[in-house]
Amino acid sequence: MKLYPVIMVGGAGTRLWPVSRKTNPKQLMKIGSRESFLAACYRRACKLAPRENVIVVTTAEMSSYISKEIPDCPADNIIREPVGRDTAAAVGLSAVIAAHRDPTAICAVLPADHHIGPSEDFVRGMEAAARLAADHDYLVCTGIVPTYPSTAYGYVHRGEKIADVCGIPSYRVNSFREKPNPYTAREYIESGDYYWNSGIFIWKAQVILEELARHLPDHYIRLQEISDALGARDFTETLERVYPEMKRVSIDYGVMEYTRRAAVVEGVFPWDDIGTWTAAGRYLEHDDAGNAIDAETLLINCRGNIINAPKGKMLAMIGVDDLVVVDTPDALFIAPKDRDQEVKDLVKKLKELGRNDLL
Helix, strand or coil, X not given: CCEEEEEEECCCCHHHCCCCECCECHHHCCCCCCCCHHHHHXXXXXXXXXXXXXXXXXXXXXXXXXXXXXXXXXXXXXXXXXXXXXXXXXXXXXXXXXXXXXXXXXXXXXXXXXXXXXXXXXXXXXXXXXXXXHHHCCEEEEEECCCCCCCCCCEEEEEEEEEEECCEEEEEEEEXXXXXXXXXXXXXXXXXXXXXXXXXXXXXXXXXXXXXXXXXXXXXXXXXXXXHHCCCCCHHHHHHHHHHHCCCCCHHHHHHCCCCCEEEEECCCCEEECCCHHHHHXXXXXCCCCCEEECEEEEECCECCXXXXXXXXXXXXXXXXXXXXXXXXXCEXXXXXXXXXXXXXHHHHXXXXXXXXHC
């Protein structure tokens, strides 16, 4: 069983605007750590397999950042999408490349912007998922035991138990559920039958290609054309011509919601998708009043705030609670913590206004 970790390095992560931009994508940010999300993900991937097997799928715009951030990643393993076409196309491209190198390849799809706990626990969980995929041809997702009724994550409804693999429980998947409202999220938690969908998947390269052929046949036809060009002089030309013809669709919408091969392995490692400033605040230093701070501050009677600002600027606040305050040289973002997910609406508005200088 040869494992090919596939690191997905997509968009800029606008949910952490105004720090995260096209010129400073989320994957390169360092939150409560000395290394970026991408560097940490690459380090974990190299514990799963030799670096020669680690594939990075990214956009042309991001590729220059990647070679600087993880310089020991082999250049041939940095796969540049001509245009972004969401995760179904990216997953298919990675499977085609892995299968070309090894027809029995197992792909472990890893988003580059997650915070994950001890590497030893992560490796054990991935080995269990890989074994399940290798032995039974499942499309395996990693489900995280929810700790609160989050409305920010999708959920996986587990079905009948398959087995304990490496001491970790695995189940058939009944369904994938979109981000719920607060009431539904509480119902999920109370039932005990739901996991958070981590977006981490493991499958045989050939099996995911079979499922793409079944559920996204237009994708599969184009992926086969790309596969036929691998190793040929016109590969780049073929990729640039064919790849944009695939429609934008996620692997969740395009395949996982319909396949009968879906399984879930319980995540045995701490996991967090740092998708909001509230989530980021969990990894910043806290003062005695519960303020999460990455800035020079002077606070009087302030509690539960999240404050981020560049060095060289004092942020002074009096009598405010539970705010997100993020300052950059050209933009200042302030919102109640319970509405910080709405930053995406601000980014959308900036696009409508043509303020590309702030994106």
